[in-house]
Amino acid sequence: MSVTAWTYLIVGASFALYLYIAYRSRAGTTSEFYVSGGGVKPIHNGMATAADWMSAASFISMAGIISFMGRDGGVYLMGWTGGYVLLALLLAPYLRKFGKFTVPDFVGDRYYSQVARIVAVLCAIMVSFTYVAGQMRGVGIVFSRFLQVDITMGVIIGTGIVFIYAVAGGMKGITYTQVAQYCVLIFAFLVPAIFLAMMMTGNVFPQLGFGGTLTDGSGEYLLDRLDGLNTALGFAAYTEGVRPVIDVAAITMALMVGTAGLPHVIVRFYTVPNVRGARSSAGWALLFIAILYTTAPAIAAFARTNLLQTVDNAPYAEVPGWFHNWEDTGLLQFEDKNGDGLIQYYNDANPDPAFQAAAAAKGWAGNELTIDRDIIVLANPEIAQLPNWVIGLVAAGGLAAALSTAAGLLLVISTSFAHDLVKRCINPNISEKGELRCARIAAAGAVFVAAYFGINPPGFVAQVVAFAFGLAAASFFPAILMGIFQKRMNREGAVTGMIVGLIFTASYISYFKFINPDANNAAHWWFGISPEGIGTLGMLINFVVSQVVSAFTPAPPAAVQEEVENIRTPRQIRG
Amino acid sequence: MATPENRRAHWRANLRILATLLVIWAFVSFGCAIFLADTLDGIRIGGFKLGFWMAQQGAIYVFVGIIVYYVWRMNKLDRDYDVHED
Numbered sequence: 001m002s003v004t005a006w007t008y009l010i011v012g013a014s015f016a017l018y019l020y021i022a023y024r025s026r027a028g029t030t031s032e033f034y035v036s037g038g039g040v041k042p043i044h045n046g047m048a049t050a051a052d053w054m055s056a057a058s059f060i061s062m063a064g065i066i067s068f069m070g071r072d073g074g075v076y077l078m079g080w081t082g083g084y085v086l087l088a089l090l091l092a093p094y095l096r097k098f099g100k101f102t103v104p105d106f107v108g109d110r111y112y113s114q115v116a117r118i119v120a121v122l123c124a125i126m127v128s129f130t131y132v133a134g135q136m137r138g139v140g141i142v143f144s145r146f147l148q149v150d151i152t153m154g155v156i157i158g159t160g161i162v163f164i165y166a167v168a169g170g171m172k173g174i175t176y177t178q179v180a181q182y183c184v185l186i187f188a189f190l191v192p193a194i195f196l197a198m199m200m201t202g203n204v205f206p207q208l209g210f211g212g213t214l215t216d217g218s219g220e221y222l223l224d225r226l227d228g229l230n231t232a233l234g235f236a237a238y239t240e241g242v243r244p245v246i247d248v249a250a251i252t253m254a255l256m257v258g259t260a261g262l263p264h265v266i267v268r269f270y271t272v273p274n275v276r277g278a279r280s281s282a283g284w285a286l287l288f289i290a291i292l293y294t295t296a297p298a299i300a301a302f303a304r305t306n307l308l309q310t311v312d313n314a315p316y317a318e319v320p321g322w323f324h325n326w327e328d329t330g331l332l333q334f335e336d337k338n339g340d341g342l343i344q345y346y347n348d349a350n351p352d353p354a355f356q357a358a359a360a361a362k363g364w365a366g367n368e369l370t371i372d373r374d375i376i377v378l379a380n381p382e383i384a385q386l387p388n389w390v391i392g393l394v395a396a397g398g399l400a401a402a403l404s405t406a407a408g409l410l411l412v413i414s415t416s417f418a419h420d421l422v423k424r425c426i427n428p429n430i431s432e433k434g435e436l437r438c439a440r441i442a443a444a445g446a447v448f449v450a451a452y453f454g455i456n457p458p459g460f461v462a463q464v465v466a467f468a469f470g471l472a473a474a475s476f477f478p479a480i481l482m483g484i485f486q487k488r489m490n491r492e493g494a495v496t497g498m499i500v501g502l503i504f505t506a507s508y509i510s511y512f513k514f515i516n517p518d519a520n521n522a523a524h525w526w527f528g529i530s531p532e533g534i535g536t537l538g539m540l541i542n543f544v545v546s547q548v549v550s551a552f553t554p555a556p557p558a559a560v561q562e563e564v565e566n567i568r569t570p571r572q573i574r575g
Numbered sequence: 576m577a578t579p580e581n582r583r584a585h586w587r588a589n590l591r592i593l594a595t596l597l598v599i600w601a602f603v604s605f606g607c608a609i610f611l612a613d614t615l616d617g618i619r620i621g622g623f624k625l626g627f628w629m630a631q632q633g634a635i636y637v638f639v640g641i642i643v644y645y646v647w648r649m650n651k652l653d654r655d656y657d658v659h660e661d
Contacts, residue, residue: 066631071612071626071627071630071631073631074608074609074630074631074634077630077631077632077634077635078604078608078630078634078635081634081635081638082600082604082634082638084638084642085596085597085600085638085641085642088642088645088646089593089596089597089641089642089645090593093649207632210622210623210632211620211621211622211623211628212621212622213622221621221622222622223622223623223624223627224622239616239624239627240616240627241612241613245609245610248609249605249609249610252604252605252609253605256604274660275660276650276659276660279645279646279649279650280646282642282646283639283642283643283645283646286638286639286642287639290635290636290638290639293635294632294635294636297631297632565582568582568585568586568589569582569585569653569658570653570658570659570660571653571658571659571660
């Protein structure tokens with residue numbers, strides 16, 4: 001069967017599964033719509049959280065990014081997993097005990113302030129919308145690459161599926177579809193990885209094959225071969241760090257803290273029955289995430305080695321079929337600058353004069369191959385000559401990742417509107433049925449806006465996601481952390497801190513990414529920290545400002561302070 | 576018996592556990608995998624240089640271990656101080 005036929009079959013089957021689950025998980029109450037009735041078992045919650053967390057970026061782009069960054073790719077690997085430690089230890093169990101439905105709910109009640117609630121709602125909506133635009137775009141792209149469906153149609157189909165299970169089932173529908181989506185995506189990610197690991201290093205575990213020796217008879221370690229290939233072509237050795245250490249640390253911290261501050265991740269800990277469940281759910285989530293995150297760097301290394309060995313000075317007329325397939329999609333572009341019919345892929349911007357002299361002596365006239373990072377995961381099955389059904393599976397996995405994250409984000413937007421704005425601010429007397437209807441309408445509205453952004457994405461989707469992390473790091477994380485651990489932190493301190501952290505981070509990122517991108521290099525950055533890492537500084541500023549302001553303003557009311565003490569023990573203790 | 580002193584002692588023990596685990600968290604990530612990575616690269620395990628391995632895999636394994644230990648340890652603490660859920 002052809003690739004397209006397999007893809008339709010497997011993707012179609014996965015969609016049918018999600019719709020069936022949605023039908024079985026219809027929500028009847030606001031509690032079911034917002035937090036799935038609080039009855040989700042920790043292991044299921046862990047799987048759902050993992051799928052919710054791992055977006056199209058984790059599935060498709062991350063391995064590719066790492067393959068180009070080498071050791072520095074660790075910022076994403078550690079940043080996106082280290083945040084779960086912060087969530088599990090510092091946030092999840094206490095938030096679950098506090099027992100609200102949403103993050104703005106916690107902020108609004110803990111800081112006894114509608115202003116705080118509204119600031120939190122705006123942050124949550126901003127962070128979630130920026131994120132969801134990227135996901136719907138990812139859905140469109142997978143459809144267009146694998147199903148020969150045009151991107152707009154792809155976005156509409158994907159949006160339709162999400163619409164059905166999100167609007168009908170709310171958090172309940174979303175949670176159980178996410179469990180299914182996790183199974184699809186992890187299977188789809190591991191199959192090519194295991195095949196590649198066996199083919200290249202004879203080891204069935206990609207994590208071990210990563211450090212193993214090549215099966216091509218040389219007995220050389222994979223990573224040593226890759227280092228050699230990279231340096232011969234003028235790139236930095238794969239296993240060495242390139243970015244300045246302070247920036248690596250700042251980015252890692254910003255990603256960790258930002259992860260712990262993302263509303264759509266935090267809200268997943270409200271759906272378990274109790275505090276114990278919140279703790280173990282975080283453990284399960286990281287375990288399920290780690291399966292993919294420890295495989296991705298292995299894929300990155302295998303794929304880059306394969307790619308370099310295949311294209312390095314290869315005659316263009318003799319390249320394998322996959323090369324042309326991906327040229328057709330534009331993810332791979334070849335331009336024979338010196339007319340010798342051979343592909344020269346190398347780092348023509350290498351400042352080392354000895355390297356440039358050697359390149360010129362070989363007749364090289366500039367880098368001829370432009371490679372999009374996404375090719376590393378998407379083209380892998382073809383490069384490794386895997387059967388057609390594997391390719392269909394990868395498409396289904398990419399869609400599962402994108403749809404699961406999109407659903408989680410859309411739910412945050414919908415509950416922020418229906419619960420935090422309408423019920424808690426505008427119309428507190430709205431009935432349960434009324435609130436539920438409002439939440440469904442908001443979910444539908446958010447789905448349409450997301451589809452619009454998927455079809456007409458702002459040109460800067462990837463930067464915008466970095467924005468989302470920076471904002472979460474500088475606004476939510478400090479406010480929630482202080483809310484839990486510091487009884488004395490009051491409304492004036494927290495709100496001021498959130499606003500200052502937000503404005504600082506948003507301005508820094510906007511300046512370097514949108515207003516004056518030519519200045520976006522280490523010479524102009526503060527303390528050598530890039531826009532991706534500035535959330536760390538924003539977080540510190542938030543903490544400092546909050547402390548200073550709260551020292552000069554009244555302490556929180558006794559009832560609030562008592563509530564803060566109450567969340568420190570799992571059991572409800574009175575008196 | 577969940578007296579106020581009991582709860583304070585429970586909270587202090589909770590904070591101690593958190594502090595220890597966060598030190599380990601920071602050490603494997605910012606310590607081993609970032610600031611000391613170049614130094615650790617001098618040690619090889621199979622095909623891996625240690626600093627590189629920490630940055631790309633090792634830190635993640637330790638993170639999972641930290642949470643697993645935390646879950647077990649906190650459940651035990653709650654039972655010891657009689658503040659656990661039923």
